[in-house]
Amino acid sequence: xxxxxxxxxxxxxxxxxxxxxxxxxxxxxxxxxxxxxxxxxxxxxxxxxxxxxxxxxxxxxxxxxxxxxxxxxxxxxxxxxxxxxxxxxxxxxxxxxxxxxxxxxxxxxxxx
Amino acid sequence: xxxxxxxxxxxxxxxxxxxxxxxxxxxxxxxxxxxxxxxxxxxxxxxxxxxxxxxxxxxxxxxxxxxxxxxxxxxxxxxxxxxxxxxxxxxxxxxxxxxxxxxxxxxxxxxx
Numbered sequence: 315x316x317x318x319x320x321x322x323x324x325x326x327x328x329x330x331x332x333x334x335x336x337x338x339x340x341x342x343x344x345x346x347x348x349x350x351x352x353x354x355x356x357x358x359x360x361x362x363x364x365x366x367x368x369x370x371x372x373x374x375x376x377x378x379x380x381x382x383x384x385x386x387x388x389x390x391x392x393x394x395x396x397x398x399x400x401x402x403x404x405x406x407x408x409x410x411x412x413x414x415x416x417x418x419x420x421x422x423x424x425x426x
Numbered sequence: 427x428x429x430x431x432x433x434x435x436x437x438x439x440x441x442x443x444x445x446x447x448x449x450x451x452x453x454x455x456x457x458x459x460x461x462x463x464x465x466x467x468x469x470x471x472x473x474x475x476x477x478x479x480x481x482x483x484x485x486x487x488x489x490x491x492x493x494x495x496x497x498x499x500x501x502x503x504x505x506x507x508x509x510x511x512x513x514x515x516x517x518x519x520x521x522x523x524x525x526x527x528x529x530x531x532x533x534x535x536x537x538x
Contacts, residue, residue, distance in 0.1 A: 355531065356529040357469070362525045403469075405525065413459075414471070418466050419466075419468050
């Protein structure tokens with residue numbers, strides 16, 4: 315099966331940098347994704363890492379280490395609008411085939 | 427913009443009722459998914475479909491069935507609703523390798 319661990323809650327101040335970690339266990343691995351979900355909203359795709367290393371998209375970056383079964387989402391120059399839940403998801407092989415399994419989510423609170 | 431539309435935002439049903447949750451996507455995606463979201467548990471896959479009339483069980487299919495008669499529409503059916511099926515239900519679609527899912531805004535179902 316597949317499982318993911320990420321912190322349940324993180325608090326940071328506006329303008330700061332925050333890192334949200336994700337460790338995973340999976341039988342077969344294709345990639346690690348990150349999604350953002352504001353309260354009452356739909357999850358929206360942020361990034362996908364299939365290979366080791368850092369992927370940067372504006373203020374957000376995502377890192378993957380396949381040998382450590384570990385990844386993180388890095389948010390820079392935090393803004394109030396970044397307050398949301400962030401989910402890591404692993405694309406691997408499970409009973410349902412080649413599908414995404416999500417972590418429990420990290421609630422990020424950005425304070426002024 | 428990709429649009430995934432779920433028919434109801436809020437739904438209240440009684441125990442034992444048959445419940446239909448409808449989802450429509452407008453991007454001609456082959457793959458469609460139903461997840462349920464519960465606090466602390468992240469998103470859990472109920473069923474998915476990779477083609478018309480095809481369906482595969484996800485991680486928690488018990489108590490649910492699905493229907494995909496047309497490519498753009500994927501329905502989730504609760505044959506006899508129970509209180510433990512009170513949850514947020516999210517529909518998603520994707521094409522190709524499922525690296526990027528597009529989600530609907532969700533249906534908050536309460537079973538009394």
